[in-house]
Amino acid sequence: MTNYRTIQLEQSSAKFLFIVFGIWSFIILCRPQDYFHLLESIRPALFFGIVTLVVYFLNVKEDSSLLGSSQFRLYILMIVFLFVGIPFSLYKSLSLKNVLNYAAVSTMLFILFYQLANTEEKLRRLIFTYCFGVSIYALFSLLSGHIIEQRLSFGLMFDPNDIAFYVINFLPFNFLFISKGNGFKRLIVVINIFVGVILILKTGSRGGLLACLSVIAYLFFVRTNTLNITFVKKTIIILIALVALLSFAMNTERYKAIVDVKNDYNVTDEMGRISIWKIGLRMMMENPWTGVGVGCFSEGVGRDREQRGLQSTKWQAPHNSLIQVGAETGVIGLFLFALMSYRVFRITGHVKARSKSENMVRISEMTRAGFIGHCMGAMFLSQAYSFYWIFYIVLSAQLYKIIEKELN
Numbered sequence: 288m289t290n291y292r293t294i295q296l297e298q299s300s301a302k303f304l305f306i307v308f309g310i311w312s313f314i315i316l317c318r319p320q321d322y323f324h325l326l327e328s329i330r331p332a333l334f335f336g337i338v339t340l341v342v343y344f345l346n347v348k349e350d351s352s353l354l355g356s357s358q359f360r361l362y363i364l365m366i367v368f369l370f371v372g373i374p375f376s377l378y379k380s381l382s383l384k385n386v387l388n389y390a391a392v393s394t395m396l397f398i399l400f401y402q403l404a405n406t407e408e409k410l411r412r413l414i415f416t417y418c419f420g421v422s423i424y425a426l427f428s429l430l431s432g433h434i435i436e437q438r439l440s441f442g443l444m445f446d447p448n449d450i451a452f453y454v455i456n457f458l459p460f461n462f463l464f465i466s467k468g469n470g471f472k473r474l475i476v477v478i479n480i481f482v483g484v485i486l487i488l489k490t491g492s493r494g495g496l497l498a499c500l501s502v503i504a505y506l507f508f509v510r511t512n513t514l515n516i517t518f519v520k521k522t523i524i525i526l527i528a529l530v531a532l533l534s535f536a537m538n539t540e541r542y543k544a545i546v547d548v549k550n551d552y553n554v555t556d557e558m559g560r561i562s563i564w565k566i567g568l569r570m571m572m573e574n575p576w577t578g579v580g581v582g583c584f585s586e587g588v589g590r591d592r593e594q595r596g597l598q599s600t601k602w603q604a605p606h607n608s609l610i611q612v613g614a615e616t617g618v619i620g621l622f623l624f625a626l627m628s629y630r631v632f633r634i635t636g637h638v639k640a641r642s643k644s645e646n647m648v649r650i651s652e653m654t655r656a657g658f659i660g661h662c663m664g665a666m667f668l669s670q671a672y673s674f675y676w677i678f679y680i681v682l683s684a685q686l687y688k689i690i691e692k693e694l695n
Contacts, residue, residue: 300346311335317420321442322427358684365623366390376580385582397681407646414460421457422479425486438491451487451495452664456675458483459656494667502660513649560606566591567610578617608665631658631683638690
């Protein structure tokens with residue numbers, strides 16, 4: 288009897304810990320504090336983070352499989368290089384602050400997600416929660432956002448480009464719940480998809496549009512178990528969706544500029560992105576081992592232009608995650624970042640090819656689709672240290688751990 292009660296208590300504690308972690312990760316990834324401003328006063332990310340850690344240390348036994356994860360080892364090695372670069376940073380105090388903040392939250396997210404979301408059912412619960420959270424954010428953005436220069440803006444955390452990037456990271460996961468047998472979730476995810484695409488278009492983000500199109504192309508041309516329908520049916524669905532979306536006002540002039548590259552200021556102007564990327568590459572070549580320091584890209588741009596007798600414009604961001612990592616951390620940091628990203632595609636392919644679980648195959652398919660959108664969006668944004676990148680890295684690590692248990 289005593290053993291039975293002990294088992295029940297352990298199971299209850301584990302469920303409570305998973306719920307608390309779900310709330311904390313929802314706050315980190317879905318940011319309800321951006322539209323429920325009363326939450327800001329209690330600092331929900333910090334509060335629930337502390338609660339989660341306390342409950343975690345009281346209940347979880349040591350799990351040696353974490354160190355067995357190659358993604359985790361690569362991630363820790365990257366964090367080490369971020370710290371190593373601090374003494375060589377252009378702005379040491381800023382880099383120290385950025386690295387400490389990023390390392391603390393991202394490492395906690397990695398460890399807890401890896402330890403707690405350890406079954407396909409738990410993964411599905413968390414993924415649906417995040418999809419729903421993003422949809423709520425999208426609805427608030429559409430209803431309460433402001434149109435500035437014909438672009439939808441909402442809140443203080445994300446600019447229009449960031450909003451599009453945020454949405455595309457979770458948009459494909461909605462398809463996990465669109466098949467029969469998901470009950471009321473089917474209606475919710477259909478709304479999620481529709482609202483998400485509208486929001487991306489309303490932001491006027493060209494990078495967001497390209498990311499969305501890359502995801503659509505993957506789902507359209509690659510046969511998946513998640514969307515196991517014919518080419519003709521996919522075509523009809525896309526045409527219906529296009530007709531419906533055309534009824535919403537959006538800034539089409541910005542999107543037309545995608546095909547007019549020669550006249551785009553990003554290509555021709557000193558303040559454009561091509562110029563910024565060239566400066567970033569120079570910084571990486573001049574500081575190949577340590578970079579200029581995390582968070583110091585803009586400072587490096589300013590100094591580069593001052594040396595050439597131009598306006599410094601120190602506030603300019605990299606607008607490309609690969610160049611951002613390379614310039615701020617050096618070639619080793621860039622290699623680790625690229626290797627972990629590559630392994631997301633490799634692991635999802637491994638799971639799809641070898642898993643006998645339909646749900647695992649579908650999760651891996653939509654993980655790959657979402658990460659395609661993530662990578663495409665990140666090519667035009669400064670999202671190198673995004674929690675959404677960490678989410679994909681730890682999700683791939685978790686998929687690999689689950690498939691290895693299944694095969695063994």
